[in-house]
Amino acid sequence: MRKDVVYEANRSFNPVFRQKKSIFKVIKTVFLITFSFCMIYPLYWLFISAFKSTDEFFQFPYALPSEWTFDNFVRAWNLADLGGAMINSTVVTVVGTIFTVFLGALTAYVLSRFSFKWKGFIMLFFLLGMLIPIHSTLVPLFSIMNEIGMLNTYWALILPYTAFELPIAIFLITAYMSSIPKEMEEAAVIDGAGYWGIFFRIMLPMTVPAMATVAILAFLRYWNEYIFALVFINDASLKTLPLSLSIFSDGYSTDYSLTMAAMAIAVIPTVIMYVFFQEQIMKGMVAGSVKG
Amino acid sequence: MQDILKAKHWIIISLLPALLLYTFIVIVPIFWSSYYGFFKWSGMNEPSFIGWANYLEVVNDPIFWRALKNNMIIVVASVFGQVPIALLLALMLRQTTLFQRFVRSAVFLPTVISTVVVGLIWGYIYNPEFGIVNALLEMIGLESWTRAWLSDPDVNMYAVSIPIIWNYIGPYLIIFIAAIQNIPTEIEDAAKMDGANGFRKLFYITLPMMWTTIKVAVVLCISGSLKAFDQVFVMTGGGPAQSTELLATYMYNNTFMTYRYGYGSAVSTMIIIVSLILILISQILMKRKEEKGMGI
Structure with a gap:
């Protein structure tokens, strides 16, 4: 474990490597956020749509409800x-x-x-x-x-x-x-x-x-x-x-x-x-x- | 002696309820359906014996083969969708930070949702009037790609595969994360010391160490996607014009919609045979690959 830390530390002295690593990290984070969003979106859409009137649903299917009602x-x-x-x-x-x-x-x-x-x-x-x-x-x-x-x-x-x-x-x-x-x-x-x-x-x-x-x-x-x-x-x-x-x-x-x-x-x-x-x-x- | 008898008695009594329930509900129906496959039977009248006629009708029905082909599409889509995506995510989700735990929960979430709800909500997502798929395509200027995803026979099998993939990435992700965590840290450290990094470490250390788990996941994925019914049945009911018929929807539509219980029994038997053959093939293929892998 100790060696690991030293090793990482050595590598991060290298500026090119560090930059490459941080770009990679950003790509990874963006990918993970996008992917999680896709996984949750259907359920999120289900819940926001449930609070809309049918007219509003047809007009703005993806927007948040203009007023939240429990009628449905x-x-x-x-x-x-x-x-x-x-x-x-x-x-x-x-x-x-x-x-x-x-x-x-x-x-x-x-x-x-x-x-x-x-x-x-x-x-x-x-x-x-x-x-x-x-x-x-x-x-x-x-x-x-x-x-x-x-x-x-x-x-x-x-x-x-x-x-x-x-x-x-x-x-x-x-x-x-x-x-x-x-x-x-x-x-x-x-x-x-x-x-x-x-x-x-x-x-x-x-x-x-x-x-x-x-x-x-x-x-x-x-x-x-x-x-x-x-x-x-x-x-x-x-x-x-x-x-x-x-x-x-x-x-x-x-x-x-x-x-x-x-x-x-x-x-x-x-x-x-x-x-x-x-x-x-x-x-x-x-x-x-x-x-x- | 008395004690042994008492123990024997107790073993029998305590095993009996589970064994009886399981035998009569899970095992007996298999033999029952292969037997009633030989009868013409509408559920009301007395069944009449007609030999192999039902089985012959099944194998001569082009729709049965289409259903089998569609089922294969689901199997292939699941194996090449769920397993690689889960693997990729697992490699990215090795820490236990709050963000990573959130991603993991998000990916697993669809697994606990009712399959009927999954079918309905994806039906809406594909809806040509207000579905987000077409809306997104229009937004990025691909109007020509918009279509009625679930009724166009050219694409609807692929369209129904996506919700199934979406539905079950979670379990494979968790299996893979557990497998990665089981790789001894000494091996990783040794590899790092030897200068293996990034992709080399991935291909020479991590993936080979996970190979058994990947195999298990593929077999699970095949047997799981053979059971596909709910989502597709809710989205399309096997239609239009039986273009999304799966083995299970074919069986359902031919039995409970048309009251042909004899024929439905024959189809059920065929489903069991097909499933067992596929599971066997997948086991054999995986075994052979393992031997090859050992040689490297």
Whole structure:
């Protein structure tokens, strides 16, 4: 590290090199600012447009609103029944996330702490699920659910969401549990605790960080999920936010600022989550995808 | 003995819920759809066995092949869009200053946005009346380039690829930043001492050290972009005249719009086969390159 500093210092005595370096730095900074702007712009445009009247939107589509009004938000909320959609999305997302975390942790506990004959096979079996394109299961799932009368219920979304998220949940939590030393459990066994006791009182509390990552990932995925909701939910009163949005935008296809307001309402919860749990979301998504 | 039995019992009971749920929802449908691919079935009547007819119809349908080709466009656009951009950014974002952290957050932001919103908002961005793409082209004097980006069959596949690229640069950026941070500082220091700098260090040290990660990213990118549906479905629905049809939209439009569940099952099976072949090919290609890389 020390040598590094000396080395850099020597080089920066050379004026040409220094100048070249600073030009390079300026180019880099300009590039990064421009690029970030392009990444944020669509969302920025969404939010400013949501505050404009439709006339103003057509006249000055890119300017800031001349006056900031919440009319669009109120109208979109009422017309699209976004309140109902938000409740549906919340129910499906929360119940699905709880299922995912609990089943993931339980399975991970068994896979990380017990050795048995079929263990390797079961791990591989769960791994396989990450290769399967979700949309190729739509037709059979639709027929099966139709058969057992599960279409147009919350379960039609909760169960598939959980099932498809399980592999990632299991791998993330298993990896974390394997790194926890076994002393605590051994002490608990001596104290006469059963497996459920160990799982609930020792393993779960110690695995909270991994479970939090899984929960955040599951939450985002379920909240934003579209294709299952599109196929399995027809009942207007059960529609989730993404589904309501796509239908609403068809129905009010010319009232752009109204649709923008509806979208803004749907996006706000995830943006808030992002602001608070940024690091965890980034790390979790990467860990989840690399494991796959 | 009692303990072993108890443990066995417990293992079975605690594995069962996850295994059952996963098996019935993720695994069984694959076999189910390859089986129902042999039937003519509208969802209402009794399915009737028609042999290979559905599968033959799929492979003889030019639209299926167009959908496959379009899917390949998305795959290629993602691999050559997301991975190099993410890599370039990662090389620039090695510090943890406030500015660099801001850029990182900005790049990752689209990943958490609902894909439906992404589709809708990009639909507006491409809108010929008020979309910013045409407005920018006019501003810089390229009126002749303006067009209806999503309905012109010459360009609309490329137009729908851009939002997908935009959507998922973030995860690859984070993967690459982590990989760069994992390069031991001794190696970098040694390279500097030997006078390797700038591009030479990049090509002889940094990139070779990241090669495994780049491979993983490419494979992830291929399997991820094969799943593309939401954004394109919301932007174009596969149209106009099926010019932006992807495998997933083709399956959806042929099953749930026309009530041909047998045919849809056959398409689903083909999607699984195509995905597995592509993932296999990408794995093999990557492996061969690695051997070559080792030789250098």
